[in-house]
Amino acid sequence: MVDQALLMQTAAALRHAQRILIITGAGLSADSGLPTYRGVGGLYNGMTDDGLPIEMALSGPMLRRDPALCWKYVAQLATACLGGQPNEAHYAIAQLQRLKPECWVLTQNVDGYHRAAGSPPERLIEIHGRIAPLFCQSCAAQDPELSVHLQRPLPPLCRTCGGILRPSVVLFEEMLPELALQTLHDEMAKGFDAVLSIGTTASFPYIHEPVLRTRICGGFTAEINPVATDHSAQMDAFFRARAVHVMSQLVSHI
Template sequence: MRAGPGRDFAAGMTTLAALDAVAACMVRAQRLLFITGAGISADSGLPTYRGIGGLYHDRLTADGLCIEEALSGATMAARPELAWKHLAEIEARCRGAQPNAAHRLIAALEQEKPMVCVLTQNVDGLHRAAGSRNLIELHGTLHRLRCTACHHGRTVADYAGLQIPPECPLCGALMRPDVVLFGESLPLRSLARLEAVLGEGVDIVLAVGTSSVFPYISAPVLRALQCGIPTVEINPGETALSAVVTHRLRLRAAEALPELWRRMHPPEPAEG
């Protein structure tokens, strides 16, 4: 019988037993959907934003704004220098960061399974750097800039030496990162890709390092639960999904993924 919501911890299942159960589900699964948030990049030295130890956890920015206001489309339009200040702060903290074991092992699974898709809220580019190709960067990436007036765009390695806020070299208008700011619509193309993945069916959904506060992030997990598909949360903190997922691992992503990988790839027995 399939484990019920929150069963792993409600029934006192140990972390080791929960790891065994999740690994068994992943071995059977042919189509895996990973939904990742800032927590997966924490072991690469990047801050989360709302979670444990987050950059803006339970406090305002230095300008006295909540992060949702400072990094909003409205602020980018009315006070671009302020929005860019906080975007540049995030980029500076990302600069030089490398994919960690969680990023690398998710990318490695893509080479083994018929379908592994990563839906990420992160704008740090670490999934792509780790080798993930079936990747939906729902919130965009800091490394692509686009003009707010014309069709000019460019890719940058980082913001070092960049005039903040930058001007378009073609028309002189404001350029901005190609990311989704608070209050802005999600890209329809990315949403269509996600719907196609879900429409073709998945065998397991894993929410990794995300607070799951946005309905479009929690919705694929809840949809899977309704269909009797195993769901997993990997997060040391409490989220809106913690009480309802099939399996809950209160671990950091870079702790959990290597343990799951080892269980999925047991050593070959020595020949007698």
């Protein structure tokens, strides 16, 4: 049961806020059937079938050294993403962005569900990239047919030059996408009136920094998570709940 007083307090804060940041993590997509991720993918805990830590198997160096092995785990992640669809909370977030033209989404998720739900790409920061489309590491050609390639021997090959394709996700030991990082820094420099963190432990500095900055500047901060995180006690509002149980109600009051 959602705390109605807390819901109304949060709705009022978002209603009066001009610049809003919504931070989303794997917990948001859990109700779409995706496992909660650890790192790039949380289909994994510890060692892989090949006896390697997932951080090694699903890494940039492994993609270069043994593309077939790396793609074995990329394919598991891709299959999970393609097997689900946006849930009610994704659509509620997109609705909030329609209501608030300066509402941004910063997501760690690579499933592409925010785009599918209608979040405007120009106000969406996919800080870990997204699973599709694929692109060629040799000639940079794009390939939109991820699902087709998953039915074929891996790694997938470019139809233009025969090079090895890869998804636009940030693998372990790779840098964050420069444009996404710059956009985040630019928007943080402008400041936010309110930040809503959903389904993430906010363990990365670039994820919890907007929360800390907003709190220091007197803005409103809220969190939706089934379990408390290191940041929950400092939030103005904490909903111990799943996003699908809160977001639609919340947006209906804005």
